[in-house]
Amino acid sequence: MSSARPASSSLIRPAIRAGVPIVAVLFALAIGAIVLGALDASPWEGYRAMLDGAFGSSDAWSATILKAAPLLLVASGICVAFRAKVINIGGEGQMIAGALVSTALAINLPDVPRVVLLPLLLIAGFAGGGAWGAIPGFLKARYEVSEILSTIMLNIVAVQMMNYLLRGPMIDPAERERGTSIPQTQRLTANTDLPNLIPGTRIHLGVLIAVVVAVAVWVLLWRTPAGFRIRAVGESRPAAKYAGIRVERSIMSSLALSGALAGLAGTMLVIGSESHRMVTDGSSTGFTGNAGFNGIVVALFGALHPIAAIPASVLFGALLVGANAMQRAVQVPSALIVALNGLVVLFVVSSDRLRNRLLSWVGGDR
Amino acid sequence: MSEFLTGSVLLATLASGIRLAIPYLLASLGETIGQRSGVLNLGVDGIMLLGAFAAYWAVLRWDSLTLGLLLGALVGLGLGLVTAVVNVTLRAEQGISGIGLYLVGLGGSDLLYQKIVGTPLPIRSFKAVDFGPLSDLPFLGKLLFSHSIAVYGALALVPLVWLLLDRTHLGTRITAAGQNPAALDSLGVDVTAIRYLTVITGGVFAGLAGAVLALQLGIFQQNITSGLGFIAVALVYFGAWRPVGVLAGSLLYGLVAATVLQWKALGVIPREVSDLAAMAPAVLTVVALVVVARKVRAPAALTVPFVRGQH
Numbered sequence: 204m205s206s207a208r209p210a211s212s213s214l215i216r217p218a219i220r221a222g223v224p225i226v227a228v229l230f231a232l233a234i235g236a237i238v239l240g241a242l243d244a245s246p247w248e249g250y251r252a253m254l255d256g257a258f259g260s261s262d263a264w265s266a267t268i269l270k271a272a273p274l275l276l277v278a279s280g281i282c283v284a285f286r287a288k289v290i291n292i293g294g295e296g297q298m299i300a301g302a303l304v305s306t307a308l309a310i311n312l313p314d315v316p317r318v319v320l321l322p323l324l325l326i327a328g329f330a331g332g333g334a335w336g337a338i339p340g341f342l343k344a345r346y347e348v349s350e351i352l353s354t355i356m357l358n359i360v361a362v363q364m365m366n367y368l369l370r371g372p373m374i375d376p377a378e379r380e381r382g383t384s385i386p387q388t389q390r391l392t393a394n395t396d397l398p399n400l401i402p403g404t405r406i407h408l409g410v411l412i413a414v415v416v417a418v419a420v421w422v423l424l425w426r427t428p429a430g431f432r433i434r435a436v437g438e439s440r441p442a443a444k445y446a447g448i449r450v451e452r453s454i455m456s457s458l459a460l461s462g463a464l465a466g467l468a469g470t471m472l473v474i475g476s477e478s479h480r481m482v483t484d485g486s487s488t489g490f491t492g493n494a495g496f497n498g499i500v501v502a503l504f505g506a507l508h509p510i511a512a513i514p515a516s517v518l519f520g521a522l523l524v525g526a527n528a529m530q531r532a533v534q535v536p537s538a539l540i541v542a543l544n545g546l547v548v549l550f551v552v553s554s555d556r557l558r559n560r561l562l563s564w565v566g567g568d569r
Numbered sequence: 570m571s572e573f574l575t576g577s578v579l580l581a582t583l584a585s586g587i588r589l590a591i592p593y594l595l596a597s598l599g600e601t602i603g604q605r606s607g608v609l610n611l612g613v614d615g616i617m618l619l620g621a622f623a624a625y626w627a628v629l630r631w632d633s634l635t636l637g638l639l640l641g642a643l644v645g646l647g648l649g650l651v652t653a654v655v656n657v658t659l660r661a662e663q664g665i666s667g668i669g670l671y672l673v674g675l676g677g678s679d680l681l682y683q684k685i686v687g688t689p690l691p692i693r694s695f696k697a698v699d700f701g702p703l704s705d706l707p708f709l710g711k712l713l714f715s716h717s718i719a720v721y722g723a724l725a726l727v728p729l730v731w732l733l734l735d736r737t738h739l740g741t742r743i744t745a746a747g748q749n750p751a752a753l754d755s756l757g758v759d760v761t762a763i764r765y766l767t768v769i770t771g772g773v774f775a776g777l778a779g780a781v782l783a784l785q786l787g788i789f790q791q792n793i794t795s796g797l798g799f800i801a802v803a804l805v806y807f808g809a810w811r812p813v814g815v816l817a818g819s820l821l822y823g824l825v826a827a828t829v830l831q832w833k834a835l836g837v838i839p840r841e842v843s844d845l846a847a848m849a850p851a852v853l854t855v856v857a858l859v860v861v862a863r864k865v866r867a868p869a870a871l872t873v874p875f876v877r878g879q880h
Contacts, residue, residue: 342855346863352803359796360848360851364845496668545671552655
C-alpha cells in the first residue's frame with residue numbers, strides 16, 4: 204500500500220480537509236435544488252438569492268458573521284467534548300439553559316451599569332450552560348449513562364422549561380396586558396447591549412469573544428496538561444486510566460465546558476439579537492435555530508480543531524443566512540430550511556470517514 | 570380531586586395507556602433489532618414523522634387505513650436504507666447522523682404537509698375490533714377488548730421479534746454482529762449484510778410507528794411525534810435490548826402519557842403548568858437510564874462500525 208502513496212505535498216492535506224466537507228455540502232444543496240424545482244421555485248434564482256443574502260453586501264457579510272459567532276462557540280465546546288470521545292448532542296438544551304439564566308438576571312437587574320452587567324450576564328450564561336452540561340457529564344462519569352441519550356432528553360426538558368418560563372413567569376408584562384401572549388420576555392435594557400466593534404456594521408463584541416474562545420480552546424487542548432488528559436481519554440480510556448489519568452473527571456469536565464460554551468452562545472443569541480429579548484415560537488428549534496446541532500457540524504467540518512472551526516463557522520453562518528434569504532426570495536415554506544439543514548448534517552457526517560481515509564492515504568504528518 | 574381516582578376514569582386511563590404505548594412499542598422494537606446488530610439509529614423520530622405524514626396523506630387520498638400503514642412502512646423502508654448506507658457503509662458517527670435524519674424528517678414532513686395538504690383535514694382513524702360479547706365484559710372488556718387491529722398487531726410482534734432474535738439462526742448472527750462482528754466475519758458471515766437487514770427492518774418498524782400514531786389521532790401536524798422517537802431509542806436501553814423489556818417500558822410510557830392527558834382534561838394539571846407536565850417523559854427517561862445503566866449491558870459493538878481487519 205505504501206508504495207502507491209503519492210508524494211505528500213503541503214497543499215494536499217489542507218485541500219482534502221476543507222474540500223471533502225465542502226463537496227458534501229454541495230451534494231446536500233444539489234438535493235435542495237431538486238426540491239426547489241419540485242416546489243415550482245427556480246433553483247437558480249434561489250441559490251443566487253442565497254449567495255447574495257450571505258455575501259452580497261456589507262449588511263449580508265455582517266449578518267453572516269453574526270450568525271457564525273454562536274456557531275463557533277458551540278463548535279469550540281464540541282471540539283473539547285468530542286476530543287474526549289464524549290458525544291455531546293445537548294448543545295440545544297445547554298444554549299437554552301445559559302440563555303434562561305442570563306436573561307432572568309438581566310430582567311431582574313435593569314439598573315446595573317453595562318461594565319458590570321455585561322460580564323455578569325456572560326458568566327451567568329457560561330455557568331447555566333455548564334451546569335446543564337455537567338448533569339449528563341456526571342451521569343456518564345458516575346453511572347455510565349450514555350451521554351447521547353441523556354443530552355437529547357435534557358434538550359427536550361430544556362425546551363419545555365423555556366416554553367413554561369416564557370409563557371408564564373418570564374413573559375413580557377405588556378404581552379399579558381394586551382392578551383396577545385407571544386412567548387417572549389420584555390425588551391432588555393440598553394445596559395445589556397454588546398458594544399459595537401466595527402462602526403457602520405452590526406458586528407459586536409460577541410464576534411471577538413467567539414474568536415478568542417476558539418483560540419483559548421486550542422491552547423487548552425494542545426498546550427495544557429488538562430487538554431492533554433482530555434485527548435488521552437479520547438484516544439483510549441483504558442490507556443489513560445493506566446497512565447494515572449482520572450478518566451471520570453476528564454469526561455465530566457469536558458462535557459461541562461462544552462455545555463458552558465453553548466450556554467455562552469445562547470446568551471449571545473439573546474443580547475446580540477435585534478429584538479434584544481428572549482423569544483420562542485414554542486418549537487424545538489425556535490430560539491436556537493438548531494445552532495446546538497449545527498455547531499457539531501461546524502466542529503466536524505474543522506476536523507475537531509477550534510482554529511479550523513473559525514472559517515467553517517463563517518461558511519455555515521453564510522449557509523444559514525443565505526438559506527433564509529432564499530426562502531424569502533422564492534417564497535418556499537421555512538420548513539425547507541430545516542430539511543436542508545438536516546441534509547447538510549447527514550452529508551457532512553457521512554463524509555467524515557472518507558476524509559480520514561483520504562488523509563491517511565496521502566500520508567504525511569497529522 | 571377525587572374524580573380521577575374513580576374506577577371508570579382509572580379504567581379509561583389504563584385502556585388509553587395501552588393505545589398510546591403502541592407507537593413507542595413499534596419504534597423501539599425496530600430499534601432493538603438494529604441495536605442488537607450493533608447499529609444505533611438515532612433518527613427514528615425523523616422516520617416516524619415522515620411515516621406519519623405518508624400514512625395521513627394515503628388515508629386522506631384513498632380513505633384506506635391499510636394503504637396508510639403500507640405507505641408508512643414503505644417510507645420507513647426507504648429511510649431505513651438511507652440510514653444503513655450512512656451508518657454502515659459510510660461509517661458515520663451514529664449519534665450525529667441520526668440528528669441529521671431527524672431534521673430531514675422534521676422539516677420534510679412539515680414541508681410536504683404545507684405544500685400538499687395545507688389545511689388540517691381530519692381523516693378516518695382506527696376502529697376497535699369487534700370481539701362480540703367479550704367487549705362487554707366488565708373491566709376486561711374495556712381494558713383488553715376495545716382496541717384497534719394496530720394494537721393487537723403490534724403486541725403480536727413482541728413474541729415474534731423475541732423468537733427471531735433469541736430462537737433462530739439469523740437471530741444468533743444478528744446478536745453476534747452486535748457483540749463480536751470480527752468473529753462473525755471470520756466465520757464467513759457478511760456483517761454488513763446483517764446490519765443492512767436489521768437497520769432496514771428497524772426503519773420499517775419506525776415508519777409503521779409513525780403511521781399508527783397519525784392514524785390513532787386521525788390528524789397530522791408539525792412535529793406530531795414531539796420527541797417520541799428519541800424516547801423510543803432510550804426505551805431499548807432500559808428494556809435491556811429485549812423485546813419483553815421494551816414492551817414493559819412502552820406500556821409505562823403509554824400510561825404516563827394517558828395519565829397526563831387525563832389529568833389535563835380533568836383540570837388536575839392547570840393549563841399554566843402543562844409545559845412542565847410535558848417534561849415528565851423526558852425526566853422519567855433520564856431517571857430510568859440512571860437506574861438501569863449499570864445493570865444492563867449494551868451490545869459490545871454498539872455504534873462501532875465494522876471494518877474487516879481492524880479489530
